[in-house]
Amino acid sequence: MAKAREGDPRSVGRLISLVEDESPLLPDLMRALAPYAGHARIVGLTGSPGVGKSTSTNALIGELRRRDQRVAVLAVDPSSPFSGGALLGDRIRMGDHVLDPGVFIRSMAARGHLGGLAWTTPQALRVLDAAGFDVVLVETVGVGQSEVEVAGHADSTIVLLAPGMGDGIQAAKAGILEIGDLYVVNKSDRDGADKVRRDLRSMLGLAERRDGAWRPPVLKTTASTATGVADVVDALEEHAAWLRESGELERRRVRRARDEVETLALTALRRRWGSVGSGDRLDELAAAVVAGETDPYTAADALVAGS
Ligand SMILES: Nc1nc2c(ncn2[C@@H]2O[C@H](COP(=O)(O)OP(=O)(O)OP(=O)(O)O)[C@@H](O)[C@H]2O)c(=O)[nH]1
Ligand SMILES: [Mg+2]
Secondary structure, X not given: OHHHHOOOHHHHHHHHHHHXXXXXXXXXXXXXXXXXXXXXXXXXXXXXXXXXXXXXXXXXXXXXXXXXXXXXEEEEEOOOOOOOHHHHHHHHHOHXXXXXXXXXXXXXXXXXXXXXXXXXXXXXXXXXXXXXXXXXXXXXXXXXXXXXXXXXXXXXXXXXXXXXXOOHHHHHXXXXXXXXXXXXXXXXXXXXXXXXXXXXXXXXHOOOOOOOOOOOOEEEOEHHHOEOHHHHHHHHHHHHHHHHHHXXXXXXXXXXXXXXXXXXXXXXXXXXXXXXXXXXXXXXXXXXXXXXXXXXXXXXXXXXXXX
């Protein structure tokens, strides 16, 4: 615990493993970590496969380290039940920082039984926050609902795009235009980056925004040479200041904690009535409803009351 608080990578890694394994020690661990919550800025990074998320993460770490920030990276893979596969390539792309004690990199897979990454990600973030990192980058491949999910865990969300990857369609994908606090067109060394940026700006421009609302900037980078990455970190700083001043930081964090408490409470309830584990009380009550012995309202009350 004490060593993890200092950011000792092996101790931090062990605590994350407890989260990943859904250890019975978790409630005690979370209780012990609670007083140290709220320091880290959580930054989500998402985008389609191959847009350059890992390369950008590597470059962002470099820039944040130049600004004396301690950085943790949590790479969550929503598509894989194993945490081994994607890691090898990422070790190479984020390899600049493996020996830096101010940097911690960990990948997590969706092998959890209870609620997968939706359940484990917030708890892993609690560990990294309590371990004293200034910035925690959460990298997720944008497939299905995972973009929206990562935005739900973060204070600031960066959506990464790249030219030649379906362009307009990338941005028009469900949810993308709502979740980004910053948009970054990566691979700007390639043709078409300016067009992606223009299209994106005009699509974002159509959105109604209140006075004082944050207007997501659209930046350009070449992650492989770290070009433009300092501007991304500047924009993150601006967004962090806006979050604090507008009260939005508090709102986002309360909303997140609410989801966490709700998820844990529902998990506990489900476990009690048997859909996690054995001896299914819900099945019994459902059969009673079908047989006309009880009604769904009475059955639901009985389920929640544990009777
Ligand atoms: N030309 C160019 N290539 C880049 C740039 N950034 C990344 N790449 C290359 O694009 C490929 C994919 O980069 P990654 O960083 O692995 O992309 P990713 O989004 O993490 O990919 P997944 O994790 O598979 O979704 C690699 O071959 C990178 O070297 C860039 O700015 N310009
Ligand atoms: Mg990657």
